[in-house]
Amino acid sequence: DAGVIQSPRHEVTEMGQEVTLRCKPISGHNSLFWYRQTMMRGLELLIYFNNNVPIDDSGMPEDRFSAKMPNASFSTLKIQPSEPRDSAVYFCASSSSGGREAFFGQGTRLTVV
Amino acid sequence: KQEVTQIPAALSVPEGENLVLNCSFTDSAIYNLQWFRQDPGKGLTSLLLIQSSQREQTSGRLNASLDKSSGRSTLYIAASQPGDSATYLCAVTGANNLFFGTGTRLTVIP
Numbered sequence: 001d002a003g004v005i006q007s008p009r010h011e012v013t014e015m016g017q018e019v020t021l022r023c024k025p026i027s028g029h030n031s032l033f034w035y036r037q038t039m040m041r042g043l044e045l046l047i048y049f050n051n052n053v054p055i056d057d058s059g060m061p062e063d064r065f066s067a068k069m070p071n072a073s074f075s076t077l078k079i080q081p082s083e084p085r086d087s088a089v090y091f092c093a094s095s096s097s098g099g100r101e102a103f104f105g106q107g108t109r110l111t112v113v
Numbered sequence: 114k115q116e117v118t119q120i121p122a123a124l125s126v127p128e129g130e131n132l133v134l135n136c137s138f139t140d141s142a143i144y145n146l147q148w149f150r151q152d153p154g155k156g157l158t159s160l161l162l163i164q165s166s167q168r169e170q171t172s173g174r175l176n177a178s179l180d181k182s183s184g185r186s187t188l189y190i191a192a193s194q195p196g197d198s199a200t201y202l203c204a205v206t207g208a209n210n211l212f213f214g215t216g217t218r219l220t221v222i223p
Binding site: 033042043045048050055056091093100101102103104105106107109 | 144145147149154155156157158159162202204206209210211213214215216
């Protein structure tokens with residue numbers, strides 16, 4: 001398996017624009033996590049899906065953020081409208097079930113100018 | 114809420130030394146504990162996973178221990194090499210989350 005695949009690897013956008021980050025989890029994994037990493041706050045969980053259903057979205061910072069998982073092999077994280085403080089590295093991770101070993105993608109580095 | 118602390122925040126050692134990284138957590142009700150490595154600008158690479166029922170795991174020069182009752186884990190790296198330079202993160206797993214420490218930035222000096 002190619003591991004967790006995220007796209008794009010880098011994204012630069014202007015404030016106010018919509019940004020969509022994409023994730024393909026490892027085949028057979030039914031748990032998917034979106035994390036955000038910044039120097040100030042480290043790794044923060046944004047949302048957790050199990051069997052394509054959002055279980056915990058308490059980490060989503062505000063209504064500008066939304067995430068979907070339409071099927072077991074694809075998830076998106078959308079920010080609309082984007083703001084400079086959203087600049088961070090966004091990671092997607094998957095595991096075979098809650099509490100099992102998690103595998104991370106290479107991340108998407110988002111810069112909002 | 115689970116809190117994970119890693120000490121030290123940064124560590125520099127000469128090549129060849131053995132070293133220990135520390136991780137502590139506040140809630141012992143965990144599923145497992147995972148150690149990751151992160152290189153600058155890269156993603157997280159899983160190094161070792163210790164199930165909550167286990168005491169230790171070994172992979173090559175790495176050995177991780179877990180003491181759930183005291184809320185502690187250590188990552189032991191034997192015969193360190195410059196290629197071990199990276200940030201090491203521990204994460205404790207609950208049902209719906211991995212709770213991360215802030216990491217230890219390791220530099221191995223040739």
